[in-house]
Structures are given as structure tokens and as C-alpha cells.
Amino acid sequence: MANIHDNILSTIGNTPVVKINKLAPEHVNLYAKIEAFNPMGSVKDRLALGVIEDAEKSGTLKPGQTVIEATSGNTGIGLAMVCAQKGYPLVVTMAESFSIERRKLMRFLGAKVVLTPAPLKGSGMVQKAKELAEQNGWFLARQFENEANANMHSNTTAPEILAAFEGKQLDYWVTGYGTGGTLKGVSRVLREKSPQTKVIVAEPELASLLRDGIEQKRNDDGSPAESHPSFSPHPVQGWTPDFIPKLTGDAMASDEDKTIVTVAGPKAIECSQNLAQQEGIFVGISAGATLAAALQVAKSAVQGSNILCMLPDTGERYLSTPLFEHIQPDMSEEEQQLSASTPSCQF
Numbered sequence: 001m002a003n004i005h006d007n008i009l010s011t012i013g014n015t016p017v018v019k020i021n022k023l024a025p026e027h028v029n030l031y032a033k034i035e036a037f038n039p040m041g042s043v044k045d046r047l048a049l050g051v052i053e054d055a056e057k058s059g060t061l062k063p064g065q066t067v068i069e070a071t072s073g074n075t076g077i078g079l080a081m082v083c084a085q086k087g088y089p090l091v092v093t094m095a096e097s098f099s100i101e102r103r104k105l106m107r108f109l110g111a112k113v114v115l116t117p118a119p120l121k122g123s124g125m126v127q128k129a130k131e132l133a134e135q136n137g138w139f140l141a142r143q144f145e146n147e148a149n150a151n152m153h154s155n156t157t158a159p160e161i162l163a164a165f166e167g168k169q170l171d172y173w174v175t176g177y178g179t180g181g182t183l184k185g186v187s188r189v190l191r192e193k194s195p196q197t198k199v200i201v202a203e204p205e206l207a208s209l210l211r212d213g214i215e216q217k218r219n220d221d222g223s224p225a226e227s228h229p230s231f232s233p234h235p236v237q238g239w240t241p242d243f244i245p246k247l248t249g250d251a252m253a254s255d256e257d258k259t260i261v262t263v264a265g266p267k268a269i270e271c272s273q274n275l276a277q278q279e280g281i282f283v284g285i286s287a288g289a290t291l292a293a294a295l296q297v298a299k300s301a302v303q304g305s306n307i308l309c310m311l312p313d314t315g316e317r318y319l320s321t322p323l324f325e326h327i328q329p330d331m332s333e334e335e336q337q338l339s340a341s342t343p344s345c346q347f
């Protein structure tokens with residue numbers, strides 16, 4: 001079949017599952033689903049297409065209407081691509097604490113980015129998006145509550161995983177959560193079609209909202225009524241906002257069998273760097289965090305277990321963050337010595 005697409009949107013999804021070799025203990029088979037292969041480099045391209053096409057079908061989004069969303073970046077970048085292709089203006093609200101690359105990418109794709117103060121955390125940017133939507137009659141994507149987010153994962157991510165493991169038992173599926181769209185959408189399909197698969201939910205050690213078990217207070221529409229008391233700022237961008245999103249809450253309530261694993265920030269960063277340098281897999285901090293959770297699971301997994309972890313986005317989104325802190329633009333001493341070791345092109 002010719003690999004020609006009518007437009008960029010049909011290249012979303014169908015991301016590869018790749019075996020992790022050097023970083024995995026020998027007694028298990030560890031695999032990663034690399035969502036960086038989506039056109040804008042993250043898992044959120046799926047949500048963006050799912051939410052917009054669902055709203056088009058239901059008529060809640062009118063031709064040419066402005067779309068607005070609160071996002072830590074990847075959703076905004078995915079929405080910016082989808083809105084650019086389909087011709088909807090896009091406004092994004094985002095806390096100033098997320099990486100500069102994210103803002104620039106969205107603006108490059110034609111979106112407007114309204115920053116919110118970092119101390120007001122994730123719920124601040126959500127509140128701002130709601131206000132702007134109400135005042136201007138814009139379509140609010142509501143990624144944290146929108147069922148179209150989880151449905152997209154049930155319809156694409158989950159069948160891709162089942163197809164990849166056809167004829168092989170998938171023992172563990174490991175994911176973090178930002179909205180919980182991936183978690184809710186995939187885990188309900190696995191429960192039905194691959195009931196032997198254990199679902200592992202990872203969250204940052206500094207924001208172990210699920211592990212701590214304190215209920216999230218919500219408004220009638222499912223949005224958070226207040227910040228969760230177990231939250232503190234953590235370096236895993238895209239994971240765990242300062243509240244338990246409705247989609248995550250639904251997923252946790254629907255199945256008693258999920259295991260919660262916490263990951264320390266430095267470990268997440270180390271795993272992301274190891275993926276790049278030992279496996280040639282260039283992904284972000286939440287990907288490193290998910291791998292770290294998978295490695296914890298692997299420790300107690302029986303011989304020959306198959307483990308799949310989700311790697312949500314590309315490492316290129318983190319050039320200005322602690323992930324790249326140890327990477328200097330200038331030549332190191334070793335590089336200078338290499339330069340001096342032959343006659344040409346010296347400074």
C-alpha cells in the first residue's frame with residue numbers, strides 16, 4: 001500500500017513498540033510504546049484529534065469557532081496541529097513553569113498562548129481557560145474530563161497494543177497519568193480483551209495523589225474544586241497535575257486491580273538519559289519516569305514476563321529543562337583535546 005496520506009492527521013497513532021535491551025534485567029522482556037512517533041511528537045496528538053472530531057460530530061464545535069484549552073504543552077501542541085489543519089483558531093492557557101519550547105512550538109503552529117502564574121498551578125490555567133471560553137463563546141476542549149480523550153485511546157492505543165502482543169501474553173502494562181485519558185481508555189480494553197494483564201499506574205513521589213488516598217473534591221462537571229493536598233511541584237512535566245483528573249478518578253474507581261508505583265524525579269531524568277545513551281531512544285522526562293516504574297515492576301516479575309511501558313513524548317521538548325542540565329553548548333576539555341590532536345580547523 002502506498003504510504004501517501006491525504007493530510008497530516010491520518011499519521012497520528014500506530015506508534016511502534018520497541019524492545020528495551022541493555023536497560024532491562026535479563027529475566028523479563030521489556031518493551032516501550034514510543035509515542036514520540038506521532039507527528040507532533042507526543043501521545044497528546046491522539047487526544048487532540050479525538051476531542052476535535054468528537055465535537056465536530058456532536059455539533060458542539062462549529063466551523064471556524066475558536067478552540068481553547070488549558071494544557072501543560074503537549075495537548076496544546078497537538079491541538080495546534082489539528083486546529084491548523086482543520087482551520088480553527090486556537091488559544092491555549094498554560095502555567096509559566098512549563099518549558100519555553102512548548103510555548104514557542106504552539107505559537108509557531110499559529111496558536112495564541114496565555115500564560116498563568118506558576119503559584120496558581122494547574123488549576124489556575126484551567127480556571128483561566130474556563131473564564132475565557134465563557135466570556136467569548138469558545139469551544140473548551142476539557143481534556144481532563146472529556147470522554148472523547150479516553151475513547152480515542154480505547155479506539156487506537158489499546159487495539160495497537162493488543163495487535164502488537166497477539167500470540168504473546170502481556171503481563172504488565174505501565175503508564176503514568178496527566179489527564180488519565182491513556183489510563184482509562186487503554187485499561188478498560190485490556191480488562192476485557194487481555195484480563196491477565198496487570199495495570200501499573202505510576203505517579204511522582206512528590207505528588208503521590210493516588211497512593212495517599214485522599215479524595216479529590218470536584219465541581220458538578222467533574223472538574224477539580226480545589227488543589228489536592230498531596231501535591232507538590234515535581235519535575236515530571238505532563239504527569240500528575242495538582243488534582244486527580246476525573247478521567248483518572250474514573251479509571252481508578254472502575255478496577256481494584258491497579259497497582260500504584262511512585263517514581264522520584266532524579267530517577268526519571270536518569271532513566272530518560274539512559275534510554276538516549278544506551279538504547280538510542282530519545283524521549284522526555286515522563287518517559288524516563290514510566291521506564292523507572294517498569295524497572296521496579298520487573299524486579300518482582302517472574303522469569304519471561306512481558307512488560308510494556310508507555311513513552312509519552314520526545315526529548316526535544318526539554319532542551320531548556322533539567323533533562324539537559326549536564327549538556328553544555330561549548331566543547332569539553334576532552335573535545336578540545338580531540339580538536340587539538342590534528343592540524344586543521346583549530347580555533
Ligand code: PMP
Nearest residue numbers: 074177178179180182238286312
Ligand atoms: N507525559 C507527558 C509528557 C504528557 O504531556 C502527558 C499528557 N499530559 C502524559 C504523560 C499523560 O498522558 P494522559 O493525559 O493520557 O494521562
